Amino acid sequence: MEERYDAIVIGSGIGGLTAAVALSKVGRKRVLVLERHFKAGGFTHTFSRKGHTWDVGLHYVGEMERENPVRELMDLVTGGQVQWQPLPQAFEHFSYPGFDFEVPSDPSAYEAGLVRAFPAEAKAIKAYFQDIARVGRWLDRYFMSRLMPRPLAWLWARPGAALALMRTGEYLKARFSDERLRAVVVSQWGDYGLPPGMSALATHALIVRHYFHGAWYPVGGAGEIPKAARSVIEGAGGSVRVNHRVTRILLDGTQVRGVEVQCGLKGKERTATFLADVVVSTAGAGPTYSQLLPPLGLEEQGARAPTRVSSSLVAYLGLRESPEKLGFRGENRWLYEGWDHDATAAATTDALAGRPSHVYLSMQTLKDPKATSHSAQVITAVDPAAFEAWQGTHWRERPQAYEAMKQRVLEGMLALVERRHPGFRALVEYAEVSTPLSVETFTGHHLGGIYGVAGTPERFGDWRHRPPTPIKGLFLGGVDSTALGIVGGLMGGAMAGGAALGFGGFQKVMRAAHRA
Secondary structure, eight states: OEEEOSEEEEOOSHHHHHHHHIIIIISOOOEEEEOSSSSSOGGGOEEEETTEEEESSOSOBSOOSTTOHHHHHHHHHHTTOOOEEEOOSEEEEEEETTEEEEEESSHHHHHHHHHHHOGGGHHHHHHHHHHHHHHHHHHHHHHHHTTSOHHHHHHHHOTTHHHHTSBHHHHHHHHOOOHHHHHHHTGGGGGTTOOTTTSBHHHHHHHHHHTTTOOEEETTOTTHHHHHHHHHHHHTTOEEESSEEEEEEEEETTEEEEEEEEESSTTSOEEEEEEOSOEEEOSOHHHIIIIISOOOOGGGGTOOOOOOOOEEEEEEEEESSOGGGGTOOSOEEEEESOSOHHHHHHTGGGGGGTOOSEEEEEOHHHHOTTOOSEEEEEEEEEOGGGGGGGTTOOTTOOOHHHHHHHHHHHHHHHHHHHHHSTTSGGGEEEEEEEOHHHHHHHHOOGGGOSSSSOOSGGGGGOTTSSSBOSSBTEEEOSGGGSOSHHHHHHHHHHHHHHHHTOTTHHHHHHHHHHHO
8 A cells, every 4th residue: 555645644632633733734744643542632532431521631721711821722623612611719738748739820929828838938839830941931932942953953942941940859959948849849740750859840831831721621531632623634624544653754854755654453564655755753862763663873872861751650440420519529639648848759759569659539520511421530759660571461361460460459559549539439330440551552652651751851952852853754743843742732733834834834823723
């Protein structure tokens, strides 16, 4: 088989879908999207069991207020077909031994709440919010620099880099004297997968700023996003194909020529070739450069290897009745057993023995007004290296020891939630646990990395993490080209699609989103 398109996109996550829409709607190109899984959407797809439905990666999203450029871009990608439900005004609830704190959907109220809880640190708290804004402005410059020639990019992103690239833990120790305050302000570290001792302050600020004005959830569930985006792409003459695993990016010298693909289900696969002068890969920087391309000498160009892979254990729970009876209203709950997040991260493998030191609790059924059943998720971070013993085993064919481990994980998670919210366990009528191996099976991300390349200070200097590549016609999209998360993937897709459209292409995409 051999088919020709104007452009090919590898991966149907939010980054791939966004790049495809940018190329088709703004660039007027006929686009082919190739997805290795049997369902499109990446971390925006959903699955169902026993009448319950869960999202797999989207739990809440910021900046979805109307007239926000991020919302406008999302509406361009989905053709305006997806509606967004705001979470409660106090959308985050941090719970520690003997201490609870709620985050409101307003930065001034957030700051005031911290001052009430820690009055002795009032001056430092004010300076902290000023620093978050300062780093936020640096991030805006940094992201735009990813589209510039390398020398100019370095000059453009240099001002403010010293603060932005501090490690979060070092910054907090210099800013705050109260250990509890240092812990509270980084309670959302699970959103970016790195404890304060490892993350760049820029990564922390990215998440904090993203949720300054609250959070939203897609009405009907996360699966509405790929469904709507697919209709936009196919309506413009493109195609989205599942069970199509790209094995090689084809080159003609230094010009991209297309891709080679394994099509079909396991055991019935066939090889196909799709040709195009433009290819956008959202498979990740590592897989793109090390697996899909021949050696390009990137190490000599200053690129560095990823420093860490972060993943999680997830318990998907079906509930027999609404959790509202226990006082939940749709907010996120972060439950911690201690105040030292670096120690918590170092002990993540304790969860495998049924002793998790922290969990994130999401009540999907209370976020979505169209939910037809009651469901929830309990998530904890884990070091994927703990699963190396089971590498090479296959989904639904893994040994009994693996299944026994998942049962211990489930029991430990439920026990922690039950200690903080008595009566929760009695609501559970169905449970299923996923591990980093589950993520690797369905997404191809090595060791189940769910955040892309880790948000360490070193990551921001790695020149592989930008949309243009050394290969003419090949662009890197998704979270590895910009930043983690749903919106990171969204912007990465827009920047990659825009870069493929030539000079000023990204600005054309954002203008089209504003007009949509």
